[in-house]
Amino acid sequence: MSKPGSAYPLEKTEQKTETHTMSVLVDNEPGVLARVIGLFAGRGYNIESLTVSETEHEAHLSRITMVTTGTPMVIEQIKSQLDRLVPIHKVIDLTVLGQSLERELAMVKVAGKGEKREEAARLAESFSALVIDDSPEHFVFEITGEQPRIEEFVVLMQPLGLVEVCRTGLAALARGPERM
Amino acid sequence: MSREMTGAQMVLQALADQGVDHIFGYPGGAVLPIYDELFQQDRLRHILVRHEQGALHAAEGYARSTGKVGVVLVTSGPGATNAVTGLTDALMDSIPLVCITGQVPTHLIGNDAFQECDTVGITRPCTKHNYLVRDVNDLAKILHEAFYVARSGRPGPVVVDIPKDVQFATGIYTGVSDSQHKSYRPATVGDDDAIAATIELMANAKRPIFYTGGGIINAGPVASERLRELVRMPGYPITSTLMGLGAYPASDKQWLGMLGMHGTYEANHAMHDCDVMICLGARFDDRITGRLDAFAPGSKKIHVDIDRSSINKNVHVDIPIVGDCAHVLDQMIAAWKAKNPKVDEAALKTWWGEIDHWRARKCLSYKQGDDVIMPQYALERLFALTRDKDVYITTEVGQHQMWAAQFLHFDEPNRWMTSGGLGTMGYGIPAAVGVQIAHPDSLVIDVAGEASVLMTMQEMSTAAQYDLPIKIFILNNQYMGMVRQWQELLHGSRYSHSYTEALPDFVKLAEAYQGVGIRVDKPSDLDDAIKEMIATPKPVIFDCRVDQNANCFPMIPSGEAHNNMLLGDDVAEEDIGNVVSETGKVMV
Numbered sequence: 086m087s088k089p090g091s092a093y094p095l096e097k098t099e100q101k102t103e104t105h106t107m108s109v110l111v112d113n114e115p116g117v118l119a120r121v122i123g124l125f126a127g128r129g130y131n132i133e134s135l136t137v138s139e140t141e142h143e144a145h146l147s148r149i150t151m152v153t154t155g156t157p158m159v160i161e162q163i164k165s166q167l168d169r170l171v172p173i174h175k176v177i178d179l180t181v182l183g184q185s186l187e188r189e190l191a192m193v194k195v196a197g198k199g200e201k202r203e204e205a206a207r208l209a210e211s212f213s214a215l216v217i218d219d220s221p222e223h224f225v226f227e228i229t230g231e232q233p234r235i236e237e238f239v240v241l242m243q244p245l246g247l248v249e250v251c252r253t254g255l256a257a258l259a260r261g262p263e264r265m
Numbered sequence: 266m267s268r269e270m271t272g273a274q275m276v277l278q279a280l281a282d283q284g285v286d287h288i289f290g291y292p293g294g295a296v297l298p299i300y301d302e303l304f305q306q307d308r309l310r311h312i313l314v315r316h317e318q319g320a321l322h323a324a325e326g327y328a329r330s331t332g333k334v335g336v337v338l339v340t341s342g343p344g345a346t347n348a349v350t351g352l353t354d355a356l357m358d359s360i361p362l363v364c365i366t367g368q369v370p371t372h373l374i375g376n377d378a379f380q381e382c383d384t385v386g387i388t389r390p391c392t393k394h395n396y397l398v399r400d401v402n403d404l405a406k407i408l409h410e411a412f413y414v415a416r417s418g419r420p421g422p423v424v425v426d427i428p429k430d431v432q433f434a435t436g437i438y439t440g441v442s443d444s445q446h447k448s449y450r451p452a453t454v455g456d457d458d459a460i461a462a463t464i465e466l467m468a469n470a471k472r473p474i475f476y477t478g479g480g481i482i483n484a485g486p487v488a489s490e491r492l493r494e495l496v497r498m499p500g501y502p503i504t505s506t507l508m509g510l511g512a513y514p515a516s517d518k519q520w521l522g523m524l525g526m527h528g529t530y531e532a533n534h535a536m537h538d539c540d541v542m543i544c545l546g547a548r549f550d551d552r553i554t555g556r557l558d559a560f561a562p563g564s565k566k567i568h569v570d571i572d573r574s575s576i577n578k579n580v581h582v583d584i585p586i587v588g589d590c591a592h593v594l595d596q597m598i599a600a601w602k603a604k605n606p607k608v609d610e611a612a613l614k615t616w617w618g619e620i621d622h623w624r625a626r627k628c629l630s631y632k633q634g635d636d637v638i639m640p641q642y643a644l645e646r647l648f649a650l651t652r653d654k655d656v657y658i659t660t661e662v663g664q665h666q667m668w669a670a671q672f673l674h675f676d677e678p679n680r681w682m683t684s685g686g687l688g689t690m691g692y693g694i695p696a697a698v699g700v701q702i703a704h705p706d707s708l709v710i711d712v713a714g715e716a717s718v719l720m721t722m723q724e725m726s727t728a729a730q731y732d733l734p735i736k737i738f739i740l741n742n743q744y745m746g747m748v749r750q751w752q753e754l755l756h757g758s759r760y761s762h763s764y765t766e767a768l769p770d771f772v773k774l775a776e777a778y779q780g781v782g783i784r785v786d787k788p789s790d791l792d793d794a795i796k797e798m799i800a801t802p803k804p805v806i807f808d809c810r811v812d813q814n815a816n817c818f819p820m821i822p823s824g825e826a827h828n829n830m831l832l833g834d835d836v837a838e839e840d841i842g843n844v845v846s847e848t849g850k851v852m853v
Contacts, residue, residue, distance in 0.1 A: 112448060116385060116389070119389060127390050165572075165576075169573065170394075171414055171448065172394075172448055
């Protein structure tokens, strides 16, 4: 019996996956985000985080920062597929460039009284989180930092009355004086 | 040259400025202003199809046989949704099209208005790019950009969706601009170091092969000329995908025939055993590679493609070159001449010896008796009786398409129009309409199956209206032949819904469409019937009754490597259900 693996291979070959952060410079025109997301959905790529905003108003350019996971071949495909979309100016892989600056902002709502509330405030201070809303029964913290630090903060808030979290997704820039 | 005019006038002006002579379309409420402008001019010729899908395939046939951008005009809603199959077909086969769709007025968009659909949303994944025009002052620029995007880089279909109020509105028209596109600038020239490395690999090859595809055709006739020059310099063998047939002359001694699932024994074995593979404008499609982990296992691979995303997608290659085939072939020829390497003549002689051994297997042989016409024989006779003519071939999809690729031989590019990537049944008749519009004096033949051909039969009416003497050459076995073949090989000969009962009388059907019908069922009558077909100055439906059980071989069964092909003469009838392994059966 022959092994499968031809016309339409049914078996997925297990390959190691990698997580990459990419910056994508696009024309800020209607539908551009749909093109990017549609590409990922249509070709079965993962989006772990996606941040988009107009960054150069006069040139109508937006910058998309995305975190994605895949085998090295899939990561290469994602870059090539993005690059051929007409309104995309440039795609860079910050993970390949290495040592890029990555930050995320989260708002964390915690409700509780007494000791738990005090513990939450104490932890927030040690994480340099800001209190942006509070009452005797709750806090909303604002925390900025690298993703693992935010993860850690959210985990610590869990037993202290965590209600909900909103995260911006990753913003990232390459180090040094150059433009992307 | 900026002037004030209405949006509808801008459409006509932009088409004129882009050098468009023919447009395929179907009117409707949301494009009436443009149709009104069409009525008041006679520069641009509009071809009225019978279904929007037909307009797209006709434009594809037109584009593929001329190298120009094909242009389509359809209305909103169902006009646009009917266009989707053709757009996807053009995307898969990299055919340059501009499809203008009408849209409901801007203030009604999103309102579920009559004949409204989200055209840009629906067509986003099946076009190279698309636009919704919201301001008449952007219209001219967008139309010119649409043509640029459609024909540049890897060609493809582009949709421009124009709301009816924008067609009526007055704005400033701007002509074609020379300025660079702000973001879309595909690479055309290959990297010189990679080309030097390619020449080095090529020169030292012992068992080389050229594997070429539709990218050569899309790069224009000059690329085909360059290909011939490059391939003849070292005298290496060459094969091609379905999409690339005609780029290299099939009558040449270095030609091995098509490769892939129904490719020749010699082409597939040479691919499997090669040590250097030079892939030019092909994309390692699953119908080509077969089992990926057994694909040309001992080879170094060079891949030239204009689309970076085609490289290293399915198969890892050693030397990737992003560029236009015409440019890169020029660079390769120059580099080869500059280096003037000595090829290993002894190794090459051995290699050709092996290839001749595979050729001697005569993988396309079949047995023609006196009673029933074999489909292969019908195509051999069609080829023999048309080879000295100025002929263009389109096809539908299925067994007849593969037999046409095997038995009709092309010496020139742009003569062969077939739906390769999407595999769209119903492609052939409308494509033939488009080809005949572009080449009114040529012989245009749609090699068809009786099942496919019924999907777009209504375009016979278009052929009648415009006096297009297209020939629809049906290999009629009353089965969806390729489905039947797979059911025989993979599903225990349980022919589930692949037999068509109550087929129309194709002779009467031809007459109903103001054409001529010819039926033939005896091998001895075939030649005269084909001659009659060729001599008929009207659309012809040729109902060629062929053997109902013929299978298309050779075939690489699913789950197998290139060197494990199934040939017609080693399949005994009683074993036919066992020739594909159990694991292979779940693959396709």
